[in-house]
Amino acid sequence: MLKKNKLTERKIIDIIVNLQDKMKNNPLPFGDDVAAIRIGKGQLAVMKCDMLVAKTDIPKGMNLWQTSRKAVISVISDLAAKGVQPMGILISLGMPRKISENYVRQIGRGMNAAAREYGTHVIGGDTNESTDLTIDVSAFGICKERELIRRDTAKVGDIVMVTGAFGLPALGLKIIKKKMEISKKLKEKAIKAVFMPKARLSEGLTLAKNHLINSSIDSSDGLAWSLYELSKSSNIGFQINRIPIHREVREFAIKNDLDLIDLAFYGGEEYELVITQKPTLYKKTKKKIRTLIPIGHVTENSGKIILKLKNKYRDLEPRGFEHHSNNV
Amino acid sequence: MLKKNKLTERKIIDIIVNLQDKMKNNPLPFGDDVAAIRIGKGQLAVMKCDMLVAKTDIPKGMNLWQTSRKAVISVISDLAAKGVQPMGILISLGMPRKISENYVRQIGRGMNAAAREYGTHVIGGDTNESTDLTIDVSAFGICKERELIRRDTAKVGDIVMVTGAFGLPALGLKIIKKKMEISKKLKEKAIKAVFMPKARLSEGLTLAKNHLINSSIDSSDGLAWSLYELSKSSNIGFQINRIPIHREVREFAIKNDLDLIDLAFYGGEEYELVITQKPTLYKKTKKKIRTLIPIGHVTENSGKIILKLKNKYRDLEPRGFEHHSNNV
Structure with a gap:
């Protein structure tokens, strides 16, 4: 509040x-x-x-x-x-x-x-x-x-992709705040994701030089927020049908009753790129950027982000990532 | 200490x-x-x-x-x-x-x-x-x-000049810290010099485009400090024979027993340029920049700043301007 x-x-x-x-x-x-x-x-x-x-x-x-x-x-x-x-x-x-x-x-x-x-x-x-x-x-x-890759040039019909799986930093931040029963290996991986992030510079340069995409944004304020910013700037919407989450985070979350959507879309401090492109360019791009994960497509629904999972639809609320203080 | x-x-x-x-x-x-x-x-x-x-x-x-x-x-x-x-x-x-x-x-x-x-x-x-x-x-x-005007290219024999008179901000800072008997007009002028500084951009652009000078530096850390930095970078020294101080500040200082050298050389927060040039270019430059004041010349004495006033010589110590907190 x-x-x-x-x-x-x-x-x-x-x-x-x-x-x-x-x-x-x-x-x-x-x-x-x-x-x-x-x-x-x-x-x-x-x-x-x-x-x-x-x-x-x-x-x-x-x-x-x-x-x-x-x-x-x-x-x-x-x-x-x-x-x-x-x-x-x-x-x-x-x-x-x-x-x-x-x-x-x-x-x-x-x-x-x-x-x-x-x-x-x-x-x-x-x-x-x-x-x-x-x-x-x-x-x-x-x-x-x-x-220059812009954020106001996503096109209806584009696929939307991310340059890697989400969720490790979100899990890491949870571990830092609160003790959890977790394997030493996953704990270290999650905390490393928070303390030692990587920027997707070579991926961004490859995409730009080869004119492979229509739009992009980084995801440091959270994936949901990045999608929302892209949708506002390009005057389009998204239908997302996949939660791009790190495999081990998914397994841990399911066992421990953590929310997958929360971990993947609202984690923040992830430095993946969120990009849209013509579907026909996907194969060529995937060859160059192996970590790429398609998560949905661009719709006409300006400003709307719909999550469609197992044929159930819900709005993906455009909340941003909240920082570590007690700030609003 | x-x-x-x-x-x-x-x-x-x-x-x-x-x-x-x-x-x-x-x-x-x-x-x-x-x-x-x-x-x-x-x-x-x-x-x-x-x-x-x-x-x-x-x-x-x-x-x-x-x-x-x-x-x-x-x-x-x-x-x-x-x-x-x-x-x-x-x-x-x-x-x-x-x-x-x-x-x-x-x-x-x-x-x-x-x-x-x-x-x-x-x-x-x-x-x-x-x-x-x-x-x-x-x-x-x-x-x-x-x-690009450099600071490592002052030449022995250059005259050294400043783009305007010093001392008003130094006086202003003294007034802000301590009550003084001073005319309302001078008080306002001095405080305005602290609160509403100007940058010498048009002067800098004129000097650069017309290749009029050999070196320059701004004086925001104090005139003595700027001279010292210039002398270190260019591996030269200075003999200064004029205190470039604002007329009204000089009069006020003499009446009130304030140190002129302190006000002009160690005041800080002045955004004049300190420049050196071939003496033969001075007339031409002065026509373009009316506020210019020659204060001395470049010597071979690397790192040394000598103040020569009324045939008395003294070293001008390379102290910097001290900020408003109680810092060292």
């Missing part, structure tokens, strides 16, 4: 966006995964910033190296969804006053590790004193405008 | 920079005013991020509109020092939990105002919950590599 005086993140963004003069002929609308500027010869400069505040964004037990790595991964994931290689990363750090050299080193190493995993470098930044550990990451890349 | 366990900002930056793999053939060294990447055809993408934390970076009495405007101005000033027009601005906001719509509106309006003053737009961003109001601004622009 919303508390009095508490503005939701969405409301805050709306207020701010509405107060900005808009750039004319902006290649992407404000609020897309990334911002873009035309720089001539059919090219776009693509930028994204994302601020991680440890207090609300970081689950218990995650170390500083992982935290700073994850801050970078989450921005790279947004460029991945557009099919853009990051060329450089800037990082602004707010850190508490009394910290050790080792604290700073872990953060410095984590950001470098993330950048290097994805073929880029941290090339600049800023540091400040702040109460909360704050890591704001900006990434920059260039792409051909006609290769 | 340094407290135990308190790392200085410089030490923190050194630790982090040393842990980053370096991009090969980076057109600018890490730690310059901006970061830059070659994007082909002799062009550079130029980027800068700067995090403002209200708790430490904002003096008493400054409102939210001014705060968010100033956060943007300070980044534009860095691009100005390189002679680069900002093409787009991204802003990550960390804001306390319980804020009003009006709070958000003031911030949203301030950032738009700053961007529009300098011919650019806020084109994206992110919002978060945090304990301190945190405004991290990233700016992006493109320039020809041969027009």
Whole structure:
């Protein structure tokens, strides 16, 4: 329930966006995964910033190296969804006053590790004193405008796919919050999915360079939310007929009476891509991206996401992932 | 004096920079005013991020509109020092939990105002919950590599100049901290200099396009500090023979026994450019930039800044500007 005086993140963004003069002929609308500027010869400069505040964004037990790595991964994931290689990363750090050299080193190493995993470098930044550990990451890349993957171009009849199975981070977050009887192996896998996420950059680049898809978005706010954003931007709907969930998570969930839909669609902190494409391109694409899972198709029902399982229909509510604090 | 366990900002930056793999053939060294990447055809993408934390970076009495405007101005000033027009601005906001719509509106309006003053737009961003109001601004622009003004290219024999008189913000900060007997007019002017700074963007662009100078840096950390940074980067020294101080500040300071050198060289939060050029170009440049003040010349004395006033010599200590908290 919303508390009095508490503005939701969405409301805050709306207020701010509405107060900005808009750039004319902006290649992407404000609020897309990334911002873009035309720089001539059919090219776009693509930028994204994302601020991680440890207090609300970081689950218990995650170390500083992982935290700073994850801050970078989450921005790279947004460029991945557009099919853009990051060329450089800037990082602004707010850190508490009394910290050790080792604290700073872990953060410095984590950001470098993330950048290097994805073929880029941290090339600049800023540091400040702040109460909360704050890591704001900006990434920059260039792409051909006609290769940029958009989120407003899903077509009725497209199949909708994800680049991998969901549910491990959702399970991991549950384990971190509450003790559960679970095999050591699955526990480790689930927690690793939370602490050491991967961005689907090579997949995004492959899709873009080969013009294989019509639209995409990353799934870091939860699969249901990503589908909803795609449907709003493209003015279409979805019928989903498969829960793309990790096999071991499914087995564990069924044994322990956990909700599969909850785990797959509302988990959040998953960095898979959600993409739509012409059905005829599927085989060719699947050859290039083996992890691809088709989960349904695009409908005319603008803004509607229908889940059809065993011939039963239900609406998939467009809730987002909720962060680790007690926030609304 | 340094407290135990308190790392200085410089030490923190050194630790982090040393842990980053370096991009090969980076057109600018890490730690310059901006970061830059070659994007082909002799062009550079130029980027800068700067995090403002209200708790430490904002003096008493400054409102939210001014705060968010100033956060943007300070980044534009860095691009100005390189002679680069900002093409787009991204802003990550960390804001306390319980804020009003009006709070958000003031911030949203301030950032738009700053961007529009300098011919650019806020084109994206992110919002978060945090304990301190945190405004991290990233700016992006493109320039020809041969027009980028560097800080490692000051030449022995160059004259060193500033784009305007110093001291008003330093006086303003003193007034904010401590009551003083001062005329209403000067008080307002000094406080306005703190709350409503301007970036020297048109000056920076003029200097770059016309290849008028050899090096530049902005002066936001204090004039002495900027001279010191220039001298380190270019492996030269300076002899300064003029205190470039605002006339009314000089008069007030003399009457009230305030230190002129302190006000002009260690004030900070001034967004003038500090530049060096061939003496023969001075007349031509002064015609284009009327506010220009020559203050001395470049010497061979690497890292040394000598102040020569009335035939007395003294070293100008390379202290930086100290922020508003009780930090070291």
